[in-house]
Amino acid sequence: MDAALAVTGLSKRYGATDALRGIDLEVAPGELVGLLGPNGAGKSTLVKIACGLVRPTSGEARICGAPAGSPAARGALGYLAELFRFPGWASADEILALHQRLARSGGGAAERAELLELVGLGGEAARRVETMSKGMQQRLGIAQALVGRPALLLLDEPTSALDPTGRRTVRSLLEELRRRGQAVLLNTHLLSEVEHVCDRVAIIDRGALVAAGRPGDLSGISGVEIETASGIRRFPGATRDDVPELVARLVGEGERIYDVRVVRPTLEDAYLAAVAP
Amino acid sequence: MTDALAVAGVALRESVRRRVFAVVVVLTAAFGALYWWGASQLFQDTSGFGANRFGIDATALAGATLLGLAMFGTLFLGVVLAVFLTLGAVRGDAESGLLQPLIVRPLGRRQYLAGRFAGAASVSAAYVAVVYAGAVLVTGLVGGWWPDQVLGAGVRLVAAVVVVAALSLLGSVFLSATANGIAVLMVFGAGLLAGLLGSIGDALSSHTLQRLADTAAWVLPFEALYRDALRVLVANVTGVTGAIVQLGPLGGSHDAGPLLAPWTIAYVLGVATLTSVAFARRDL
Numbered sequence A: 001m002d003a004a005l006a007v008t009g010l011s012k013r014y015g016a017t018d019a020l021r022g023i024d025l026e027v028a029p030g031e032l033v034g035l036l037g038p039n040g041a042g043k044s045t046l047v048k049i050a051c052g053l054v055r056p057t058s059g060e061a062r063i064c065g066a067p068a069g070s071p072a073a074r075g076a077l078g079y080l081a082e083l084f085r086f087p088g089w090a091s092a093d094e095i096l097a098l099h100q101r102l103a104r105s106g107g108g109a110a111e112r113a114e115l116l117e118l119v120g121l122g123g124e125a126a127r128r129v130e131t132m133s134k135g136m137q138q139r140l141g142i143a144q145a146l147v148g149r150p151a152l153l154l155l156d157e158p159t160s161a162l163d164p165t166g167r168r169t170v171r172s173l174l175e176e177l178r179r180r181g182q183a184v185l186l187n188t189h190l191l192s193e194v195e196h197v198c199d200r201v202a203i204i205d206r207g208a209l210v211a212a213g214r215p216g217d218l219s220g221i222s223g224v225e226i227e228t229a230s231g232i233r234r235f236p237g238a239t240r241d242d243v244p245e246l247v248a249r250l251v252g253e254g255e256r257i258y259d260v261r262v263v264r265p266t267l268e269d270a271y272l273a274a275v276a277p
Numbered sequence B: 001m002t003d004a005l006a007v008a009g010v011a012l013r014e015s016v017r018r019r020v021f022a023v024v025v026v027l028t029a030a031f032g033a034l035y036w037w038g039a040s041q042l043f044q045d046t047s048g049f050g051a052n053r054f055g056i057d058a059t060a061l062a063g064a065t066l067l068g069l070a071m072f073g074t075l076f077l078g079v080v081l082a083v084f085l086t087l088g089a090v091r092g093d094a095e096s097g098l099l100q101p102l103i104v105r106p107l108g109r110r111q112y113l114a115g116r117f118a119g120a121a122s123v124s125a126a127y128v129a130v131v132y133a134g135a136v137l138v139t140g141l142v143g144g145w146w147p148d149q150v151l152g153a154g155v156r157l158v159a160a161v162v163v164v165a166a167l168s169l170l171g172s173v174f175l176s177a178t179a180n181g182i183a184v185l186m187v188f189g190a191g192l193l194a195g196l197l198g199s200i201g202d203a204l205s206s207h208t209l210q211r212l213a214d215t216a217a218w219v220l221p222f223e224a225l226y227r228d229a230l231r232v233l234v235a236n237v238t239g240v241t242g243a244i245v246q247l248g249p250l251g252g253s254h255d256a257g258p259l260l261a262p263w264t265i266a267y268v269l270g271v272a273t274l275t276s277v278a279f280a281r282r283d284l
């Protein structure tokens, strides 16, 4: 089975700026991959190439086996742009109906109602876009991306305008997508989001992939810190299981113990280490 | 195909919701009323002239001049409509973020363009046809003067506005909405100006001016169509009256020859191809 998204040797130059320099990345069917990186790293550029809005300088992206930008590739994806707008005069229901038509979805009114419910806009079907708050528009944008159950969702900062409840909604939505077997590439700056729901993380910096792996693995080595009378003693690589033995040894050496901490580095630490200037 | 219709439908629904059409209808009705009033005044004044020793047919002169003026007004309003319906179709909408969600759908860029063009061209063409027909009726009913080739002139006028819609869509690939609107209206104005210079050139037998006008008319065929529309409008007015009305109130009539129709079609197709190639290469 083809990968939901396969990116090989992808480069993009904007004039003198190298937005992407040879990125390789794969998202398996049904996999949820988080794409992290500082501002200007090239995350949005990567996603725009995948959905055919931007043409790569070299390399290629394939969606479910079809080259990015081809009708087959576009038919297999749902996209939420970082900056987007829906026509203000249209209602939520009309927007979704238009996208159902363009995405060739036969879901009808039932699908529209379900999607609005899913993003927390149930009961707002008749509301015009221009009367919606920014976060409501972003919710509608997410619903739009989900129209027609695409095999791959490209979500570019879907929670940037959402309140904490909305973020939680999106998180459970992502879990729901995984249950349904829809693959997701999620661009975000919210590390906690990635840490909690993503199967894999890719970190890019200045157009290059600097780290990739499962969130737990990426977080790197943990350790144990023990506060003694003579100061803090660090045992990198040690785990919770090692604690009794370490304490016994130190006590045997005549140390007085005041505190023991098992240190689990966060994704944030890994991220900061990966993109350090 | 049905995707293009969906896109055209969105543009049309927007115009309805935003009351574009309501405004257009109201203002056009005002324009029509003014025209009616002006025509009845003019024909009342000229009805007393009778035949004079210069052989000028006052009714034909008044009718042809009035209708020529109305055609200019109709074309201008139609062009404004065509431009405003297309000015931000690509870059303008891409900058505001309206375009991206649509264009990543399977419909593709060419279908999107086709939809925008179909929407704008059909609305402005229908508008021009209706207003022109109204002007012909008013002139005929009030003054008793009917143009020579009513349909021929109308078809040329409609074609002219379609040409402008195509040009405006092309411009929208390169320019942001405001810049494109200004650019297309200025190009339209430049074409008309060249036509005016041409009719001065005809009157003074200045070959330089005539050549300039002819070149402009082929480069911007809406101008050739407009001048040819004026020609077929007054083709049956002969003698001194004919000579006068051919100078026209706003740009003189001019025979564009048999190549006009094929050239116009080739031109619109060429502009459409250019638009679609340029759009296909554009990063959004």
Ligand SMILES: Nc1ncnc2c1ncn2[C@@H]1O[C@H](COP(=O)(O)OP(=O)(O)OP(=O)(O)O)[C@@H](O)[C@H]1O
Binding pocket: A014, A015, A017, A018, A019, A037, A038, A039, A040, A041, A042, A043, A044, A045, A046, A082
């Ligand atoms: N249309 C463009 N023209 C020129 N340069 C561009 C264009 N779009 C993006 N860039 C440049 O490409 C680089 C990557 O931009 P991109 O938008 O992909 O970053 P990002 O990782 O999405 O950042 P952010 O977290 O701020 O959204 C940046 O240096 C940016 O300035």
Ligand SMILES: [Mg+2]
Binding pocket: A043, A044, A045, A082, A156
């Ligand atoms: Mg971005």
